[in-house]
Amino acid sequence: MNPAAFDYVVPRTLPEAVAELVKHGQEAKVLAGGHSLIPLMKLRLSTPSFLVDIGRIGNLSYIREEDGHIAIGALTTHHDIEFSDLLKNKLRLLTSAASQIGDPQVRNRGTIGGAAAHADPNGDFPACLLALDAELKAVGPKGERTIAARDFFVDTFTTSLEPNEILREIRIATPPPGSKGTYLKFSRRSQDWAIVAVAAQVRVTGHEVTQVAIGLTGMGSRPVRASGVEQALRGKPGHDDELRAAAERAVDGTDPQQDLNGSPDYRRHLAQVLTRRALEQITAHH
Amino acid sequence: MAISQMVGASIKRREDPRLVTGTGSYVDDLPQTALVYMHVVRSSEAHARILGIETSRAKEADGVLAILTGKDLKPEFGAPLPVTVCFVPDKKYPNHYPIAIDKVHYVGEPVAIVLASSRAAAEDAGERIEVKYQSLPAVVDIEKAIAAGAPVLHEELGSNLSYDVKFAAGDIEAAFKEADITIKQRLIQQRLIPIAIEPRGVLADYKTFANKLTVWSSTQIPHFVKVWLAVILGISESNVRVVAPEVGGGFGSKIRVYPEEILTALASRRLGRPVKWIEDRNENVKATHHGRDQIWDVEIAAKKDGTVLGIRPTQWLNLGGYCSQFGTFQVLGMLVAQGAYKMKAFDGRAVGVFTNTTPTDAYRGAGRPEATYLIERVMDLVARETGIDPVEVRRKNFVRAEDQPFTTLLGLTYDSGDYTITLDKALAMVDYKALRREQAEKRKQGKYMGIGLCTYIEICGLGPAAPTQAATGVSLWGMSVVNVHFTGKATVIIGSSPHGQGHETTYAQVASDVLGIPVEDIDVQHGDTAIGPMGMDTYGSRSTALDGNAVHISAMKVQEKARKIAAHLLEAAEGDIVYENGKAFVKGTPSKAVTIQEVAVAAFQTSRLPKGMEGGLEATTFFDPTNFVWPFGAHICVVEVDAETGATRILRYVAVDDCGTRINPMVVDGQLHGGIAQGIGQALFEEGVYDEAGQLRTGSLVDYLIPTASDLPSFELAATITPSPVNPLGTKGIGEAGTIASTPAVMNAIVDALEPFGVKDVAMPATPQKLWQLMHRNGGTKR
Amino acid sequence: MRRRVAVTINGTKHEHEVEPRLLLVHYIRDVAGLTGTHVGCDTSNCGACTVELDGHSVKSCTMFAVQADGTQITTIEGLAQGTALHPLQQAFWDEHGLQCGFCTPGMIMAAKQLLERNPNPTEQEIRVGLEGNLCRCTGYHNIVKSIQAAAKVMAPGAERKAPASVS
Structure with a gap:
């Protein structure tokens, strides 16, 4: 079907965009890459009467390192992330996740800001941002505020963004040298949403796991941190049996859902398997 | 010559x-001026009485020319949609009109049409139509639909049972008496959604003062559509022209006279303007017929040496909400279930049942994939039970070259074929003995590789006129x-x-x-x-x-x-x-x-x-040939199942097919590639799922999974050539062989891979979750 | 509430007032009249609508035409030079990379991007690179072969060679 009719504005600056959102209230939605919103509109599951297209606002697409942080503009596409040399060197978890989202065409249009704001519990970036303790900078009528990833993802398709706020930037502390990341995703076909996926960022210094952060996709109504795994591993030498035992705790505190692709039991099992595999992969050369 | x-x-x-x-023209690409667009409002209910349809708000919407309901159109239908005999002359079925008149029987059934100056306007107006339903209890499952107290779809038929027919020959009791081994197994043919990449579309142009109708339709059967448009609309057949322009795939899903072909034509006649309807995918998954959705229960009588004495299969068919035009064609599966093998007795039964689901009809193979899945699983079940290699069980039971032309228990005569030649060639291509050694080695390492065979025969080239007239009600030439x-x-x-x-x-x-x-x-x-x-x-x-x-x-x-x-x-x-x-x-x-x-x-x-x-x-x-043609072949699939996740990876796929003379071998191979992929889709990915209330849960390509390039291997193909004696070119058909052969080959491989876990059968599709559950149901792996 | 859209499609400028809800694919097909780009789903899965937009392959069913304002678009109709087929078109023909042809324009446009990013892909890289495009006829076998064949012809240094001279 065609989307229901709507009116449309293309602001040139963020304040203009925020002003439009304030003006149109609940009727308005933000359009970025459109790869979450437009399919819903075509099925008329979403019928906003006003779209604020932020796609032409300058300076929202970038990946740069500053003050020990990596800053990513909200309109940066999955493709730009996948192919970023900076991220390949310093934040492979994100390039790994980006390369597994949808398909090449989707990655050419979809944006990290859009993916974060859409908050699909089976989406790939949310678990990564959670694992990386990302900060999300949003601009609203009262100015800018910074939201920690753990506070940002609230529920299925729900974030702590106000309806009149727009995500501007995502900031992630540059992992220390030797810290490695990977994203392992399990789905029935490669183009599909994850049934379960694991975002892992781990640093082994000498014979000690000095950093371990695990985010899980598909294990609840929002991305979750596998804190049980992290506790079990932090400070340990990271031997195979320890990795295995730690990975068992990937199910702690999760509440996976039942759908066509997997039962809660199967998801819990996958979370353990994928966590172990991710840990093994990252620590393989130590 | x-x-x-x-x-x-x-x-x-x-x-x-x-x-x-990009310069071919599919229906939606045809240039046409003064077009009217049709939008079909479809039932959101699986089973309900229509109490009323409120259209006044929609009629006021911009660009709307007309809104028509079943009650408006009923007087214009000269006949209901056609239903052919197809092996079951005495079946019970209801009249099925292109649009629901007072009751709906599946989600997606047309209840109103909007005609407007643009597609978007028609859709906008459609949103304003309010259909008042009296919901009725729905039933989607075959066994529940024929259980006592089930909601009855068509009251005039008395129950949901359309037919219950026997296909038997030989002394089945004697076969079971003689048997050393008897096996009972239930096999699942899940519901499939065909998904031609071009959805359907129709453009109808009725010229009032010439009384001439031209219909362009994305159909496999323009000649059938012409006849039925003439009959249903009451126009002289000589004044009806039907064109199938470029058609973007069919796979059986475009082999029926469809409601939208009638509705666009009627609308064009009413408005005196050309009317176009293009199905979107969201409609396609509900409005275009589905395939398979059958349960096969089989009892097998066999000897210790692997000889199959007889089988007693029951085919339960889910017909959906109506009997589709070729809806009972799938019973052909019963007629050819003997496969490439000799046996003494066959005792078959086919039962067709109405449910509140999209009607089922032909889907690539139509009856033959079901038959082949049955008999090829039977061979593997016997192999497992006797401990004899599946290759040897097949050889033991094969119809031999000297038996040709061989007549089956149910009276069909094969035209030609030495089934050992394709099997031998395929075994050589995979180096079967080495594969079995590799499998044994891998099992020791906790890796679960499986090898699956399928040695199929297929009836096709429909057909000689006399038997097709008798069996289907249509003379085919x-x-x-x-x-x-x-x-x-x-x-x-x-x-x-x-x-x-x-x-x-x-x-x-x-x-x-x-x-x-x-x-x-x-x-x-x-x-x-x-x-x-x-x-x-x-x-x-x-x-x-x-x-x-x-x-x-x-x-x-x-x-x-x-x-x-x-x-x-x-x-x-x-x-x-x-x-x-x-x-x-x-x-x-x-x-x-x-x-x-x-x-x-x-x-x-x-x-x-x-x-x-x-x-x-x-x-x-x-x-008009003297017989059907009977291609045959041997397919071998090698898989590995990840014991931790249940994921299946196809390591090799080898196919040796004999379709007689190959006019263009490149095209023949292409048909096989696509067919094999579709059969793999059934084995591993595809399943149309309804919830209890009759809502389709796999309503888009997000949930209904067809294979992508990265889910499939390259295929290794080879041929033998046994010209058919029943036509001058010696050709046999090849459009469906790949699909017929690959599903059992893949499933036999998966069951073989899971042999260490005591798994004897897997209900399709073999999803990772299902395999994981089967491997771990007894508390973990044996490794 | 119509909005002006100006795009260049296959080198030709188009400018129209359109409804904001008009999808880019419908603009290309119904307004610009280029019907080689097809629609096969509603959910961005099938890729039949793939076109190139400012050098990137995109699914034109998942964009509004207004979002494309000011862009350069190449569709399947823009690949051949006169009657000389693009190497990918030629390879799909040579290798029987299509049957019904409905997915083919999108498949070729996706393959074009794939080879631009990776001129010498492995079979697996081709298969993964086609994740966004569904074909129901070919089992992808000959599509993969077509792209391999095109890669040979399109490889740097091979441009001058006519396909016939590649032995």
Whole structure:
């Protein structure tokens, strides 16, 4: 079907965009890459009467390192992330996740800001941002505020963004040298949403796991941190049996859902398997 | 016959230049002015009475020309939608109109149409229509639908049972008495959604003062659609033209006279303007028929040495909300379930049941995949039970070459085939013994590799007229016209209607061989009832066996006339004329010759013809063969199942197929590739799922998973060639063989991989979760 | 509430007032009249609508035409030079990379991007690179072969060679 009719504005600056959102209230939605919103509109599951297209606002697409942080503009596409040399060197978890989202065409249009704001519990970036303790900078009528990833993802398709706020930037502390990341995703076909996926960022210094952060996709109504795994591993030498035992705790505190692709039991099992595999992969050369 | 040059040549397809440049025209691409767009409002309820349809708000919407409901249109239907006999003459079924009149029986059934000046306007207005339903309890499951107290879909039939018929021969009781081993197994044929990448579409243009109707439809059967448009709309058949332009895939899903073909035509007649409807995918998954959805229960009687004595299968068929046009064709599965094997007794039963789901009908293979899945699983079940290698069980039970032509228990006669030749070749290609050693090694390492076989036979080339008339209610034959023009170029008109099969190329090859006219000078026309008014269209792997041979025969008739004309021109006796490579010459004197081009000129300069001969160089053929054709082959699939996740990876896929003469081997291989992929789709990915209330849970390509490139391996193909004795070219069908063979090959491989876990069967599709559950149901792996 | 859209499609400028809800694919097909780009689903899965937009392959069913304002678009109709087919079109023809042809324009446009990013892909890289495009006829077998064949012809240094001279 065609989307229901709507009116449309293309602001040139963020304040203009925020002003439009304030003006149109609940009727308005933000359009970025459109790869979450437009399919819903075509099925008329979403019928906003006003779209604020932020796609032409300058300076929202970038990946740069500053003050020990990596800053990513909200309109940066999955493709730009996948192919970023900076991220390949310093934040492979994100390039790994980006390369597994949808398909090449989707990655050419979809944006990290859009993916974060859409908050699909089976989406790939949310678990990564959670694992990386990302900060999300949003601009609203009262100015800018910074939201920690753990506070940002609230529920299925729900974030702590106000309806009149727009995500501007995502900031992630540059992992220390030797810290490695990977994203392992399990789905029935490669183009599909994850049934379960694991975002892992781990640093082994000498014979000690000095950093371990695990985010899980598909294990609840929002991305979750596998804190049980992290506790079990932090400070340990990271031997195979320890990795295995730690990975068992990937199910702690999760509440996976039942759908066509997997039962809660199967998801819990996958979370353990994928966590172990991710840990093994990252620590393989130590 | 002329020396064969083109038959057997993998020439490039003549269809392709327009298709690779985006300049072919599918229905939605046709230029048309003053168009009206039709939007179909569909039932959101699986089972409900329509209490009323409130259209006043919608009528006021911008651009709306008319809104019509079932009650408005009922008087215009001269007949309900057609239902053919298809093996079950005494079935019970309700009248099925193109739009619901007072009750809906599945989600997606049309309840109203909106006609508007743009598609968006029609859709907007559709949103404003309020249908008041009285919800009724729904039933989607076969067994629940025939249980006592089930909600009845069609009260006038008394129950949801459409038919319960037997297909039996031989003494089944004796077979079970003689058996050392008996096995009972339930096999699942899940519901499949065909998903041609082009959804359906119709453009209907009724010219009021000429009383002429032209319908362009994305259909496999323009000739059937023409007849039924005439009948249902009450227009003279001679005033109805149906065109199938480029058609973007069918796989059986476009083999039916569909409601939207009738509704657009009626709307065009009402408005006096052309009306277009293009299905979107969201509609397609509900409004275009589904496939399979059957349960097969089988009891097997076998001996310790692997001999299968007899089987007792029951086929439970979910018909959906109505009996679709060829809805009972799938019962063919029962008739051919004996497969490539001899046995003493067969005791089959087919039961058709209505449920509140989208009607089911033909989907690639239609009955034969089910039959092959049954008998090939039977062979593996017997192998497992007896401990004999599945290859040996098959060899033991094979119909032998010396038994051909072999007549089955149910009375069908195979045309030809030595089933060991394809099997031997496939085994050699995979190095079967080495594979089994590798499997044993891997199991020691906790890796679960499986090897699956399928040695199929298939009935196709529908068909000889007499048995198809008796079985299906339609006489099926092949049709062609070969017409050589003044300049010696030719037009071939065929009765089949391709949608990807490459008939424009292969049939030109056939005619070129006989007439010696270059392929590029032969145009093949199809899919337009104004050009070829009669044809039996394309389904059931029938086209080459029927229409391809009809082209050959018409070309031979033209050659015969050319020979007569040449004799006259060369002043020689007709018996002395040799026709070769487009030249007719006097035997022994090749210099005394005329070309086909010279003959063609003479054919139209009629004063130069022999006395009494009519002008023109044209022949028509209605080809009725003496039997069906029976391709066969051996497919071997090698998989590995990840014991931790349950994910299946296909390591190798080897196929050796025998479809008789291959006119264009490249095209044959292409048909096999696609067929194999679709069969793999059924084995691993695809499943149409309804919830208890009759809502389709797999309502888009997000949830209904068809294989992508990265889910499939490259296929290793080889051929043997056993020409069919029942048609002059020796061809058999190949459009469905890949699908028929691959599903059992993959599933046998998966069950084989899971043998260490005691798994004897897996209900399709073999999802990772399901395999993981099966491997871990007894508390973990055996490794 | 119509909005002006100006785009260049296959080198030709188009400028129209359109409804904001008009999808780019419908603009290309119904307004610009280029019907080689097809629609096969509603959910961005099938890729039949793939076109190139400012050098990136995109699914034109998942964009509004207004979002494309000011862009350069190449569709399947823009690949051939006169009657000379693009190497990918030629390879799909040579290798029987299509049957019904409905997915083919999108498949070729996706393959074009794939080879631009990776001129010498492995079979697996081709298969993964086609994740966004569904074909129901070919089992992808000959599509993969077509792209391999095109890669040979399109490889740097091979441009001057006519396909016939590649042995």
